[in-house]
Amino acid sequence: MIRDEAAGVRDGGVPKTPDRLRRRASRLLSQLATRSDRLITEGLARADARQWHYAVLASLEEYGPGSQAELSRRSGIYRSDMVGVLNELAERDLVERAPDPDDRRRNIITISTRGRRRLRRLDQVLDDLHDELLAPLSPAERDQLVGLLTRLLDHHARTS
Known part of the structure; x- marks a missing residue:
């Protein structure tokens, strides 16, 4: 059986993840963080950076x-x-x-x-990696996502 993690389905179109899990923001954030970290780590490594x-x-x-x-x-x-x-x-x-x-x-x-100079180059590398990570979102949606994530992080930083 072949799994398609990104789509959340198994072959035959049967969901592999229960809908109640796919609706949990904590789970979605965790999975996206894992994918994002891997993408950024590997992309920066190709540029000989961390x-x-x-x-x-x-x-x-x-x-x-x-x-x-x-x-x-x-x-x-x-x-x-x-x-x-x-x-x-x-x-x-x-x-x-x-x-x-x-x-x-x-x-x-x-x-x-x-x-x-190296920082400017790494900015370009990260811009490209973020374009890949956020590919399905429009520029306005990307800005909105960053704004919402920043608001959440700032809130939890103040209450920790």
């Missing part, structure tokens, strides 16, 4: 230089993982580390010129 690389570069571009702790808070990357991410980015000359003049025990991380 999601955390993008998160750090985007944070530095938008908010400016910061300490490792600040970058961890901004990006949601655990502090213990941030060192490895920054090592990878520094090895590629995408970020620069310099001692903090106010506290020599701490480094300040800055995006490099090469890092800015």
Whole structure:
């Protein structure tokens, strides 16, 4: 028997998932998150990047230089993982580390010129991947979906 996960049917047109499950927002969000994560992870890997690389570069571009702790808070990357991410980015000359003049025990991380170019390239890669992920939706529907998801996430971030 061949399954078509995306359509939610088995061969012969018989639904493989009960309708009451297909109507549950939590289940739909979970399944879409899994597919989205796989698509983005594989797409960025083809561009020799990881999601955390993008998160750090985007944070530095938008908010400016910061300490490792600040970058961890901004990006949601655990502090213990941030060192490895920054090592990878520094090895590629995408970020620069310099001692903090106010506290020599701490480094300040800055995006490099090469890092800015890389971020623009990754923006293009992600735009293409999101086009693939959201293909059945019109531009207005995509904007609406992002708005609704943002509202939900902001709500739950405030109440957690």
